[in-house]
Amino acid sequence: MSQRWSRKKSRLPLAGLLFILVVTFMILFNERSIQQIHHHAASHTQNLREPSTFDFVKPNVPRINYLGAHGFCFEKNAEVLDRFSKCNSTKEYSGKKIGWVDPFEDHPGQVTKEEQKCDVFSGKWVFDNSSSYPLHKESQCPYMSDQLACQKHGRKDLEYQHWRWQPHACNLKRWNAIEMWEKLRGKRLMFVGDSLNRGQWISMVCLLQSVIPRDKQSMSPNAHLTIFRAEDYNATVEFLWAPLLVESNSDDPVNHRLSERIIRPDSVLKHASKWQHADILIFNTYLWWRQDSVKLRWSSEEKGSCEEVKSAEGMEMAMDSWGDWVANNVDPNKKRVFFVTMSPTHQWSREWNPGSEGNCYGEKKPIEEESYWGSGSDIPTMRMVKRVLERLGPKVSVINITQLSEYRKDGHPSVYRKFWEPLNEDRLKNPASYSDCTHWCVPGVPDVWNQLLFHFL
Template sequence: MYRWNRKKNQFPLLVLVFLGFIVCSILYNESSIRQINHDPDRVPRKQPAVTFVRPNQLARRGKAPVGVLDRFSRCNSTREYSGRKIRWGEAAPASERRRVDLERCNVFSGRWVFDNASFPMYGESECPYMSDQLACHKHGRSDLDYQHWRWQPHNCNLKRWSVTEMWEKLRGKRLMFVGDSLNRGQWISMLCLLQSATSEDKRSITPNAALTIFRSEEYNATVEFLWAPLLVESNSDDPVNHRLDERIIRPDSILKHASQWEHADILVFNTYLWWRQGPVKLLWSDDRDGDCEELDGLGAMELAMETWADWVTTKLDPRKKVLFVTMSPTHLWSREWKPGSEGNCYSEQAPINVEGHWGAGSDLPTMRMVDRVLGKLGPRVSVVNITQLSEYRKDGHPSIYRKFWEALKPEQLSNPASYSDCIHWCLPGVPDVWNQLLFHHL
C-alpha cells in the first residue's frame, strides 16, 4: 500500500519535468532560429579550402601546353569560385615599403587653374596621330575651355614639360604603355606631345595592332602601346574584336603579354575599367577541360594584380623603370556634383571645384586593393596617382563629340546624354597632365 502510494505521487511529477523539458527545448530552438535570421553569418557554412597557386609558371614536364585564350574561347561549364589565391613574393621588406614623406611635395594634391597662355601644349589638328574617339573639337565641340586647364599642386610646382628633355630621357630606349583604351589615350597624348620635336621623314608608326609602335630614328627610341586591358591573358586581347558576352581570364598567367613587354626599358601599366562590367570567368592554367570558375570583378582584378606583381618581382630586370597609373574616374551621374539632376557629363564645361570630391566613378574598395598590392612592391614601382585630380574634371570627356563606331539610334539622338562618352578624355586635355606627371617621375 505504501509502495503504491509513493509511485502514484511521483507520476505527476515526472510528467511535469518532461513537459518542462519540452517547453525549454522549444524556446531554445526558437531563440536560435531568431538569432540565425538576425545574423545569417552565424549559419554554419562549409568554407572552401584555400589553395595557393604559384603564377606565371610554364607548362610542367609531361603536361600539354595550355591553350592560348582568344575571342573564340568558351567555358564548357561554370562553377563557383573555389577560393584559390595567388602566391607571390614581395619585392621589399616591410621596412622598405612605400611611405608618405610629409616634407616632400605631393604633386597629386592640388587644384585646376585656368591657363590659356601655356595650355594646350599642342593643337588638336597639329597631331597626325590623333584618334577620332578623342578629337572633340573636330567632332563638333565648340567650347574649348577644357583644353586650357593646368594642374597646380599645393605648395609646389609640377615639373614643366620639355619635349627635348623628354626625348633625351628616351634616347636609345623603349617606352611602352600597357593596358586598355584609357592607357591608349595616354599613349596618343604622349605621341602628340613628342612628335613636334622630330623630323617627319625620321619618324614612323606601325599599323594598329595588339602592339603598335611609334619610332624616332633621330633618338633611336620607340613609344609603344600594348593592348592588354586585364593585364593577364584573356579572351578580350584582340585590340578590335573584344566586345564579348563572356569575359574569360587566365588569372595565374601573364606570360603571353610579358613576352611582348619584357624588353621595354620603361613600362607604364594601367587596368581598372574592364573589371567593372560584371562577373569574370576564371580559367586556371591547370584546367584543360574548359571548366571555369566565376568571380566578381574586384576579386578577379586582385588575382590579376597579384599575378602581375609576381612577374614584376621575379621576372623583371630591376634596372628597368615601372610605373602604374591609378584608375581613371568616370562621370556618369551628375547628381554627384549637382544634387537633384539626372544627367551625366553631357554639357559640362568646368571642373568640380570642391576639393576632395569623390564620385562613384572612383571605386574606393578597388583603390584600397590596388594600394595594398602596390604597397608591397615598395620602390620597385612608381605610382602615378591620377584619380583625384581627374575626378574634378567632369568637363573633360568627349560626351557626344567623338566618332561612334556603331550607328546611333533615333531615340539616342533625341537624348544626347543617353549616348555621351563620360569615360574617355578629349585631347588636348586631361591625359596630357597624366604625361606631365609621368615626365615628373622620370
C-alpha cells in the first residue's frame, strides 16, 4: 500500500512539469497567432489609404453588453435608426474609418468581369423597329410603376423603347424569359438599393411576368422588401429598399424625404438579415450620396450622438462595410453577387448641346459621341467603388451600366410620369423645371441592364 502510494507520488512532479510545458507552449502559440492576425489586418488596412493614421473600426459587429462581475454577456443591437431618429448633438468628425479583411482572400486583386471574348459594355445604341422591340409592353405589365410609365402619362414619341444596345465586337445574348426562369428555378433573385435599382427590378418583373399564368403569380404589398413570386418555378424576384446599403434613417420605402440624413456607417446588418438568404443579389448605391454631407451614428456611440462628414466619405465607409459583409459571407460557388455601377443623370443640356440651357426634356435621340461623359457621373466615386470591388475579386461581378447609359439623354421620364406633389402654375409653364432626368422610362434603358445580367447568368 505504501509502495503504491510512493510510486504515484513520485510521478506527480513529472506530470506537473509536462502540464506547465504544454500550457506555456499554448500561450506562446496563441500570442504568436494573434500577432500574425494583427499584422495581417494591419497590412490590409494600411493599404486602404495612405498615410495610415486613422482609427480603423471593424464593421458589422453586434454590440455586446457584459453583466457585471458575473461574466455573463448577451448581444444587443444598437438603437435602430428610423425616420424619427435625430442627432441630439453633432461632434467633430473623429477620423474613424472602416477596416476589413477578407478571411478567405486567395483570389487575384481585380474586378471580376466574367470570362468573355469582348467587352459587352463598350458599344453603341442601334434603332430597332422590329416586332421584337421593345422586349415587353408597358400596358401589359400590371406591376408597372407610375414613376416610370412614360407612355401612360402622355409621352407620344415612343422611339425611346426601340433602341437596342449593340456591343462593338460581339452580340449581347438575346433575351429569353423562359430561359431566365429556368436559371431562377428554386432560387431567390433580389435587387438591393435605391429607386434606380427598384426601376431595374420593375423592368425585370415586367420582362418575366408575361410567361407566367396570372393565377400562378403574385406580388406582395409594397414594403421594405417587396416580392414577386412565380409558383411553377418556386422562384422569387425581390426588391429590398436600402438606398445607402448601411442602416440609415431613410430606410422607410415611402417616408424617406428627410432634412437630416443619418447613417450607421459600420453596419449593414439590418438589411443583411433580409438579403443574406438570397441566391442572386444585385446591389447598387450612388444617387443618395449626391448631397453635401451626411451624419454618422457609430454603433459604439451613445444614443443621439453624431458626427458629420462629406457624403463622398460617408459612401466610402458604407461601401467598406458592405464589402466586409460580402468578404465574410459570400461563397461565389453558392451565391452570385452583382454590383451595378452608377446610373448617370442628364440635368444640363449644354453638356451635349453647347449653348443650350435645358435638360433632358424634349430629347428624342441618344448621344452619338462615344467619348461623351456628363457631370452626372462622378469619376472619383467610381475609383473608390472600383477599389472596394477589386478587393472582393470573384465574389462580385460588375454590371457596368454607366457609359452606355450616359448616351441615353432621351430615356428619362422627364414630365411624363406621376408627380406626388401638385405642380404650381409657374412650373407647369416651364416643363424643364420639373423634369425627371434621373430615373428611366420602362420599357427602356433598364431592360438593357437586365439583358446584361441575363448575359452573365
